[in-house]
Amino acid sequence: MDTQNWYDVQEFAPDTYQVTEAGRWNMFLFVGGEKALALDGGIGVGSFRKLCESITDLPIDHVLTHTHWDHVGAIHEWDSVGVHPNGKEKLAGDYSAGCKDFVENWKGRPFPEGFDPVTFTIPPGRFGRKVKEGDAIDLGGRTLRVWDTPGHSPCSISLYEDREGVLITGDLVKPGQPLFIQVPTAVFSDYGPSLRVLERIAAENEVNWVCSGHTEPHPDPSVIGRMAAFVEEAWAGKHEPPKKVEAGKWGIVDEYEGSGVKVWTNDNARR
Numbered sequence: 001m002d003t004q005n006w007y008d009v010q011e012f013a014p015d016t017y018q019v020t021e022a023g024r025w026n027m028f029l030f031v032g033g034e035k036a037l038a039l040d041g042g043i044g045v046g047s048f049r050k051l052c053e054s055i056t057d058l059p060i061d062h063v064l065t066h067t068h069w070d071h072v073g074a075i076h077e078w079d080s081v082g083v084h085p086n087g088k089e090k091l092a093g094d095y096s097a098g099c100k101d102f103v104e105n106w107k108g109r110p111f112p113e114g115f116d117p118v119t120f121t122i123p124p125g126r127f128g129r130k131v132k133e134g135d136a137i138d139l140g141g142r143t144l145r146v147w148d149t150p151g152h153s154p155c156s157i158s159l160y161e162d163r164e165g166v167l168i169t170g171d172l173v174k175p176g177q178p179l180f181i182q183v184p185t186a187v188f189s190d191y192g193p194s195l196r197v198l199e200r201i202a203a204e205n206e207v208n209w210v211c212s213g214h215t216e217p218h219p220d221p222s223v224i225g226r227m228a229a230f231v232e233e234a235w236a237g238k239h240e241p242p243k244k245v246e247a248g249k250w251g252i253v254d255e256y257e258g259s260g261v262k263v264w265t266n267d268n269a270r271r
C-alpha cells in the first residue's frame with residue numbers, strides 16, 4: 001500500500017478504508033465488485049489517487065461530501081468529480097490559502113517525497129456529475145445511497161453504504177468534537193433537520209459505523225439522535241446564553257454544550 005509515509009490508513013470494515021491526512025482530515029475508499037468509490041480529497045499534500053490505486057485495480061469514481069478546502073485537496077487527480085448541485089461552482093475555487101497556512105506551520109512527520117511546500121497549491125477540481133438526494137452508487141455487491149444534508153454547508157451530502165452499514169456524514173456528525181456551525185457556509189436552522197434525516201437512516205437501516213471528515217469511525221449511531229435533540233434545543237434558544245470561546249482562526253464563537261455534544265456557532269449562521 002502506497003501511503004507515501006504520509007497517510008494513515010485503516011480498513012475499519014472489509015474493503016472499506018478511512019484514510020487520514022496529517023491526523024485530522026479523513027477521506028474514504030469503498031471497494032466493490034466492479035468499481036471503487038473515493039470520497040473527499042483531504043488537503044492534497046499527498047497523492048490520494050496513488051494510494052487508492054495501490055489498494056485496488058478497479059476503476060475509481062470520486063465524490064465529495066462537500067466543497068470545503070480541507071476536503072478538495074486531491075480531487076484534481078480525478079478527471080471527473082461528483083458533487084452536490086450547490087457545490088458545482090465551488091469546485092474551481094482557489095483553496096490554496098487554507099493549506100498554505102497548514103504547510104507553513106506543520107511540525108509533524110516529513111512531507112511526502114517530492115512535495116514542495118513553497119510552490120504547493122490546490123488545483124481546481126473538474127466537475128463530472130451532480131450527486132444528490134435519491135442517487136444510488138452501485139459498486140457491485142454494495143451500494144451507497146445519497147441524502148441532501150445541508151447545515152454545515154449547502155452542498156453537504158451524506159451517504160449510506162448497505163453491505164457494511166457505513167454512514168458517511170461529511171462534517172455533520174463529529175462525535176467528541178465541536179459541531180462546526182460557525183463556518184461561513186453554515187446555516188444553523190438546517191442542521192437539526194439534517195441530523196434527523198441521519199437519525200432516520202440509522203433507524204431504518206443497520207448502521208455499524210458513523211463516519212465524518214474529522215473523527216474516528218464511531219460504532220454507536222445513537223449519538224445522532226442526541227446531537228439532533230441538543231442542536232434543536234440550542235436553535236430554539238433553550239441553552240442561552242452561550243459561552244464565548246476563543247476558537248483559533250474562527251475567532252470568538254458561541255459555544256453550547258450539553259448531552260455530550262458541543263456546538264460552535266455565530267450570528268452569521270443564525271439565519
Ligand SMILES: [Zn+2]
Pocket residue numbers: 066068152171
Ligand atoms: Zn467542512
